[in-house]
Amino acid sequence: MDRRPKILLADDDPDLLDMYRETLAQLPSRPEIHTAASGSRVIAMLEAEEFQLLICDLKMPKMDGLQVLAIVRRKYPHLRTVALTAEVDEQFRSRAYALGVDLFWHKPATEQETKMFLECIESLLGRETEGGFRGVQSKSLMDIIQLECISQSSSVLRITNASLNGKIWIQGGELIDAEAADLRGEPAFQKILSWRAGNFEMLPAEPSRPRTIFNSYNALLLESAQAMDESRGVVTADGVPQSAVSPLAQLSQIAGVEFVLAMKGGQGGYQVARGLENPQRMATWARQNLERFRLLGDHLSAGPLERIEAFGPQRHVTLACQNETEFCVGWQPSLAPDEVREMMKKLLALWAS
Amino acid sequence: MGLLNLFAKPAPTLVRLPSGSFTVDRDGRVLTGTLPSSFPAGLVKDIARQVRAAFSEAAAAQLPLAELVINYPSLKISARELRGGAIVYLSPRAPSSPMRQS
Numbered sequence: 001m002d003r004r005p006k007i008l009l010a011d012d013d014p015d016l017l018d019m020y021r022e023t024l025a026q027l028p029s030r031p032e033i034h035t036a037a038s039g040s041r042v043i044a045m046l047e048a049e050e051f052q053l054l055i056c057d058l059k060m061p062k063m064d065g066l067q068v069l070a071i072v073r074r075k076y077p078h079l080r081t082v083a084l085t086a087e088v089d090e091q092f093r094s095r096a097y098a099l100g101v102d103l104f105w106h107k108p109a110t111e112q113e114t115k116m117f118l119e120c121i122e123s124l125l126g127r128e129t130e131g132g133f134r135g136v137q138s139k140s141l142m143d144i145i146q147l148e149c150i151s152q153s154s155s156v157l158r159i160t161n162a163s164l165n166g167k168i169w170i171q172g173g174e175l176i177d178a179e180a181a182d183l184r185g186e187p188a189f190q191k192i193l194s195w196r197a198g199n200f201e202m203l204p205a206e207p208s209r210p211r212t213i214f215n216s217y218n219a220l221l222l223e224s225a226q227a228m229d230e231s232r233g234v235v236t237a238d239g240v241p242q243s244a245v246s247p248l249a250q251l252s253q254i255a256g257v258e259f260v261l262a263m264k265g266g267q268g269g270y271q272v273a274r275g276l277e278n279p280q281r282m283a284t285w286a287r288q289n290l291e292r293f294r295l296l297g298d299h300l301s302a303g304p305l306e307r308i309e310a311f312g313p314q315r316h317v318t319l320a321c322q323n324e325t326e327f328c329v330g331w332q333p334s335l336a337p338d339e340v341r342e343m344m345k346k347l348l349a350l351w352a353s
Numbered sequence: 354m355g356l357l358n359l360f361a362k363p364a365p366t367l368v369r370l371p372s373g374s375f376t377v378d379r380d381g382r383v384l385t386g387t388l389p390s391s392f393p394a395g396l397v398k399d400i401a402r403q404v405r406a407a408f409s410e411a412a413a414a415q416l417p418l419a420e421l422v423i424n425y426p427s428l429k430i431s432a433r434e435l436r437g438g439a440i441v442y443l444s445p446r447a448p449s450s451p452m453r454q455s
Contacts, residue, residue, distance in 0.1 A: 292407065297428075299399055309421070310422075
């Protein structure tokens with residue numbers, strides 16, 4: 001069934017809206033183009049119907065494009081977004097990407113730029129119809145690699161897990177290379193597979209990438225699955241798995257850590273703590289501040305809150321969020337701010353792995 | 354032409370994240386600052402209010418704080434406690450290299 005993708009185009013200049021509408025209508029995917037002349041109209045239209053792509057001018061009266069994109073990213077995380085602007089200030093590029101836009105584009109001024117812009121838009125729409133990677137977090141990384149290999153695809157998978165980054169190169173359905181921190185080849189592949197959660201992004205293939213992995217993908221995935229099973233629990237002589245040391249206990253053993261509090265809101269939410277006499281009081285304070293500074297970040301269009309560091313004479317505290325889990329970690333006051341920062345990165349990486 | 358311009362709609366502007374500092378007293382009044390005047394006073398007050406609330410709630414939770422650092426991808430806000438008020442520094446972050454699209 002042929003379904004035309006729907007694009008919502010937002011700009012306060014009606015002449016530009018007309019011009020872009022005509023230009024975008026010529027795309028090979030023959031998209032339906034809808035227009036909005038203000039940020040509030042964008043929000044209203046998105047509430048009323050489903051779109052595949054939002055192209056939003058940044059400079060609009062009342063609610064500017066950054067504010068619109070901040071709301072859209074939170075309310076419609078699967079919607080592809082493009083920020084379009086005549087502003088040459090690099091700060092806006094940085095902020096737009098921080099808000100999670102798929103593409104930041106200066107308003108095309110030449111025929112060549114228009115052609116490139118249209119190609120990028122078509123590519124984004126194509127990814128949407130092909131499924132893309134966004135929204136498939138429920139699939140494991142193993143599933144995704146298997147799908148890529150079975151379909152004989154060529155691509156580069158970029159996997160981000162908190163501060164950890166990894167890449168897997170697939171060429172013609174074969175795993176050819178992997179990279180994670182200082183590791184390369186099979187050890188890097190196994191390391192990436194050991195991450196329990198993360199975000200995936202599909203990048204264009206790199207056919208010239210030198211091959212370092214020669215094992216079949218099936219053998220490597222099997223090896224990884226075994227390693228993961230082993231790490232989940234020790235099996236006793238009678239075959240009953242023993243529970244391993246709790247992850248929170250591992251975190252609280254990191255040098256300098258005074259307490260760890262992990263919280264998850266919503267359905268199935270929980271709150272666990274180690275090293276705290278009154279975890280409820282600390283949890284309330286942490287939640288209030290995470291929410292407060294998230295909202296402030298939205299008002300400032302500064303991007304999602306990364307972390308809050310609090311330094312005091314009795315103890316230092318870091319608040320951060322990773323994979324929907326909120327952390328409040330207490331540190332010994334003798335640690336310097338840079339040390340706290342580094343240790344927090346390690347702690348989050350340990351939790352992620 | 355000049356007359357027409359008098360009635361022209363003001364062009365929308367994007368708020369740039371500023372670099373600078375300001376102080377806020379214990380009553381929430383913004384006293385001095387080096388932020389550009391183009392940065393809306395309402396946003397300065399909002400930052401001041403949230404920072405002061407964070408310090409006072411920390412004290413109430415028996416966690417006295419001297420300094421707070423709030424990190425966003427494109428802005429860092431640092432605040433030092435100042436006898437119930439605060440001195441607040443805003444530092445926009447350098448653009449990160451965006452992921453290239455195909």
